[in-house]
Structure formats: structure tokens, C-alpha cells
Amino acid sequence: MITRITALAALLLCAPLAAAEIRLTDATGHELVLPGPAQRIVSLAPHITEVLFAAGAGDKVVGVVAYSDYPEAARRLPQVGSYTKVDLEAVAALRPDLVVGWVSGNPPANLDKLRALGIPVFVSEARNLADVATSLETVGRLAGTEAVAHAAAESFRARRAALAARYGARPTVRMFYQIWDRPLMTINGTHVISDAIRLCGGENVFAGLGPLAATIGVEAVLAADPEAIVASGMGEERPEWLEQWRNWPNLTAAATGNLFFIPPQLIQRHTPRLLDGAEQLCVHLEQARARREAAPR
Incomplete structure (x- = not known):
């Protein structure tokens, strides 16, 4: 048995x-x-x-x-x-x-x-x-x-926490994130990219818009007067239209040279590589802070 x-x-x-x-x-x-x-x-x-x-x-x-x-x-x-x-x-x-x-x-x-x-x-x-x-x-x-x-x-959570500890409490940088040029498009405050902006101590000047991705006018950007503009374009190359903001020399981002590019596959895709894009964003916003501190008073 x-x-x-x-x-x-x-x-x-x-x-x-x-x-x-x-x-x-x-x-x-x-x-x-x-x-x-x-x-x-x-x-x-x-x-x-x-x-x-x-x-x-x-x-x-x-x-x-x-x-x-x-x-x-x-x-x-x-x-x-x-x-x-x-x-x-x-x-x-x-x-x-x-x-x-x-x-x-x-x-x-x-x-x-x-x-x-x-x-x-x-x-x-x-x-x-x-x-x-x-x-x-x-x-x-x-x-x-x-x-x-x-x-x-x-691993993703640990890296995110490390970036937050390093940059999250830094002085706020008001910024405009540009998805595209024609039409001019940005993202609102509930988009995952806005979370990356907050991680770096940034503030999305168009956070209050309704749609996740919204079409806006140049006048709205000039009125918001961001300290930095970050664009992504379509590929690995810096889009030519990012430099067009220099046509408005009174725009703070243009006057200070805070016109930054991040490859879209690193910042616009909801993947682990998003933190690669976020880290680049954090470095760019640190550059904006350094230029602010170096500016004559």
C-alpha cells in the first residue's frame, strides 16, 4: 500500500x-x-x-x-x-x-x-x-x-528615486516642452513627460491645458515666457525649428540660450529608456539654473 x-x-x-x-x-x-x-x-x-x-x-x-x-x-x-x-x-x-x-x-x-x-x-x-x-x-x-x-x-524605480533625490528639490525652472512645429504642439500636466519634468525640478508652463497633447499658438508661448524650451522632433537630429525661437530675442529661453533637444524615443516612449531622456532633461535644466546664477544682477 x-x-x-x-x-x-x-x-x-x-x-x-x-x-x-x-x-x-x-x-x-x-x-x-x-x-x-x-x-x-x-x-x-x-x-x-x-x-x-x-x-x-x-x-x-x-x-x-x-x-x-x-x-x-x-x-x-x-x-x-x-x-x-x-x-x-x-x-x-x-x-x-x-x-x-x-x-x-x-x-x-x-x-x-x-x-x-x-x-x-x-x-x-x-x-x-x-x-x-x-x-x-x-x-x-x-x-x-x-x-x-x-x-x-x-531597477527602474531605484533609478527614478535616485534622480528625484538629486534633482527634485532644485530651484524650479519654468519650461515649455515642444512636441512639434507645424502645428505647434505641447503636452499638459497629466502627460508622463510632465512627470519627468517634475522629477527634474521643472514646471510645465502649459500644465493646465485640457488635452494630453494640445495645439497652441506662438503667442501663448511668448506670453508664458518659459525659461527653457525642450523639443524632441522626429529622430536623432536636433530639429531646425528649435532654433526659430531665437527670432524672439525677448523670450527668456532664447535670450539665455536654453533651447534644448532630447531624442523622442528617449522621452516620448513609455519605456525604461524614458529615464535616459529624463536624465538628459535634468542635465539641461541644471544648465538653465547655472546660466541664471551666472547672469549679471
């Missing part, structure tokens, strides 16, 4: 454990239920692709959208359109067991159509730096890579 029990116990120990059900509510309030960790994931935003890789789930990503260019391995994956115009047929052809979308970028109708096809969809949105760490842990849970994801999240 004991031998039979021992044999049965050994058999149970050797048998594969059933995957635990995963139940999570996404940023839009939809509840997602997966029978186990996702094995075939389609990402509907470049920053989501990057977060998936950072969370240890890169080998489970089978499809991405245009501009998913980091890490290098993401460039070789099949593309399913852009984040604003998803090719639903291309997504379905990849037979995903999970699609991860973006609240601010993916049209809700596209996400609803994917759900109607029976494809599980989880939608995320980072509104502050803490949300980036949470996103890492969330996708790690969805993909079954919790250990890697948790380590990445903790």
Missing part, C-alpha cells in the same frame, strides 16, 4: 503543473482572462514592444506595428500596420493569444473588432513614471516572465 502511494506521489510530482489562470483589468476597465501565460503576443505600439522585451517576453512577440525599432530584434518581426491604423487581418493571421494595445494611440474600434474575433486584448496607458514600472510587471504577468519583469521594474 505504501509503495503504491509513494509511486502515485512520484507520478504527481513529475506531471506538469496546470497553468494558473490569469485575470487582470486593463486601463479601459476591460477584464482579461487568460488560461495561462500568453505565448503569441502582438504589440500595437512601439513602446509596448519595447516594454515586452524589457519584461523578458521578447521571444513571445510575434507581431508589431511600424516604428517598433527597439531593441534590434524587434525590427525583424512581422508588422501589422501602424498604431493608428492596425491591419486587423494581419493580426488575425499571426494567431495571437494576446494583443497588447495603447489607450491613447489605438482606435477603440480596432480593439473592439479584435475582441469580436475572439482575440484577447489588454490595453495599457502610462500617465506617470511609476506606471512604467507597473507596466513592466503587468506584461510580465501576462507573459509568465514575472521574475525578469519584476527585476526590471525595481
